[in-house]
Amino acid sequence: MKPTLCERELRSLMAVYHRPLLAYATRITGDGWLAEDLVQEALTRLWQRPEVVSNRARITPWLFTVVRNLLIDRARARARRPHEVFDVCDNVQQDHADETLMSMTVTAMLDGLTPQHREVLEHVYLRDSTLRQAARELNIPEGTAKSRLRNALRLLRDDLRDPLAA
Template sequence: MNVRRFGKPEKREDEAERQLIALLYRQYGQVLMRHAMRLTGNDKYWSEDVVQETLLRAWRHAEKLDRDPDLLRAWLFTVARRIVIDARRSKGIRPQEVDPAPLEVMPEPARTDEALSRIVIKGALDSLSAEHREAVEQTYLRDRSVSEAAAVLGVPPGTVKSRVFYALRALRRNLEEQGVTS
């Protein structure tokens, strides 16, 4: 006669446990699968794993299981729910694994062009007179209306319009001389 790890006779108890698991699967397999599908967001493969793990735990605790169908069903549903909760928790704790190969060849965003553009534009703005630079700053960079810019600068709205017009013309000329615009 074979002896299990715990020194119990294996044959009689093992057969009873197998019959119990087969019975549990026949009686509760489909309803447990539907329950697992709801818990896993309709992930069929994960649900199958949950059902399998639930029945495995039932097999491990066969001697402790209550044979009352209502209590047994509740126990199985609780175990399935806890398996899903534990899986979600472990996914949240463990960082998602990523294949490093695509990261090695992934291009880095071209920030140098942006930096160079800022330098060129700053230089062009610095070439303007203080009045023209303030008018452009208030209307374009601070996104104010002509009236709002006029109030901030303490000049009439027509003056702001005129300064912006001449400032933009000077900026365009300066940038064209540097070869920035076509």
């Protein structure tokens, strides 16, 4: 088992090298977030290679080289990947996230209804039955079907107005 740096040593090294490495990486990349990622990866690699720490004179050039190499590796990996091409046809939807979210929301709202309310809604709206036909198929009075439909719609409307209340 190879030795690792203790937390105190690592914090000390981070205090010394984090700011200069971040400045270097930001100057090269022009992107603060990417620079931070590169510095974190370089410091992680330092933590994994305690033999580098044993020679204090080697730490600085080693860390800067690691940051530069990480950036080069990232550029090479990006160059190897094919460019994304988006089909701009009118009949093809690129993103189904909105439809999926709406479907999940409606499903959750319907699951919140009682089975009796849901049955009437399904007959009237999904099966295109009239209220009279729905009442006959469910074997309930027409007035009951009408009340259940009205109450189900009211509950759904209330859920849409305040989705966090459910």
